[in-house]
Amino acid sequence: MPRIVVEVMPKPEILDPQGKAVNGALPRLGFSGITGVRQGKRFELTVDGPVTPEVLADVRRAAETVLSNPVIEDVVRVEAEESE
Amino acid sequence: MPRIVVEVMPKPEILDPQGKAVNGALPRLGFSGITGVRQGKRFELTVDGPVTPEVLADVRRAAETVLSNPVIEDVVRVEAEESE
Numbered sequence: 599m600p601r602i603v604v605e606v607m608p609k610p611e612i613l614d615p616q617g618k619a620v621n622g623a624l625p626r627l628g629f630s631g632i633t634g635v636r637q638g639k640r641f642e643l644t645v646d647g648p649v650t651p652e653v654l655a656d657v658r659r660a661a662e663t664v665l666s667n668p669v670i671e672d673v674v675r676v677e678a679e680e681s682e
Numbered sequence: 683m684p685r686i687v688v689e690v691m692p693k694p695e696i697l698d699p700q701g702k703a704v705n706g707a708l709p710r711l712g713f714s715g716i717t718g719v720r721q722g723k724r725f726e727l728t729v730d731g732p733v734t735p736e737v738l739a740d741v742r743r744a745a746e747t748v749l750s751n752p753v754i755e756d757v758v759r760v761e762a763e764e765s766e
Contacts (some may be wrong), residue, residue: 599717605689605724620725620749629744631737633683634728640689643705644718653715660713665704 600649602657604654606666638674641665649678649679684733686741689759690750691722722758725749733762 608614614636621635641661645653654676661673690699698720705719725745726728729737745757 601686601747606699607724607726613724620692623748624744627744627748629740629748631731631740632727632744633730633731634726636726638724638726640691641701642691642718642722643716645715646717647715656713656715660708660711660716664707664713 599644599646601680602643602645602649602654602678603675603677604641604643604657604661604665604666604673605638606641606671607660609635609670610673611672638671639665642679654678683728683730685763686727686729686738687759687761687763688725688727688741688745688757689722690725690745691720691757691758692756693756696754698722722755725747726763733763738762 617635617637620637621632624632624635643657647653658673658676661676662668666673702721705716706714708719724760727741731734731737742757742760746752747761750757
């Protein structure tokens with residue numbers, strides 16, 4: 599079944615408390631060398647037909663309206679992916 | 683600054699209420715043709731030096747212990763990415 603991956607990240611100017619929390623936890627847990635963490639979302643959408651350019655355009659529209667909040671988030675990836 | 687992307691998804695056998703909610707909302711909002719949605723997480727880690735194999739191994743270890751819960755989640759991607 600073809601799969602489309604959509605990835606959403608908080609805009610750079612938006613505070614990201616989850617990422618900050620992870621960033622603060624890493625050194626305490628023995629992981630050094632990481633200077634910043636941002637946390638976003640990854641969606642895997644299954645579609646029931648072939649991934650045509652129309653389907654991809656539709657998913658891109660969904661990504662920008664339903665899967666992300668365009669005020670605070672950027673859609674960073676919309677891509678078909680062969681499922682294993 | 684080099685960036686490492688870590689992606690985490692709920693294991694296939696685990697219920698994913700967030701993904702289910704999105705999946706239910708899409709047809710109501712006019713998006714058809716999508717038969718399934720799974721929601722996971724995407725992390726962008728900034729590291730302060732070059733991404734050596736050691737750094738990547740370290741991040742992979744962090745991904746499997748801190749960034750994901752190995753009981754219910756799979757790390758699906760750990761990859762260096764040039765920042766724009």
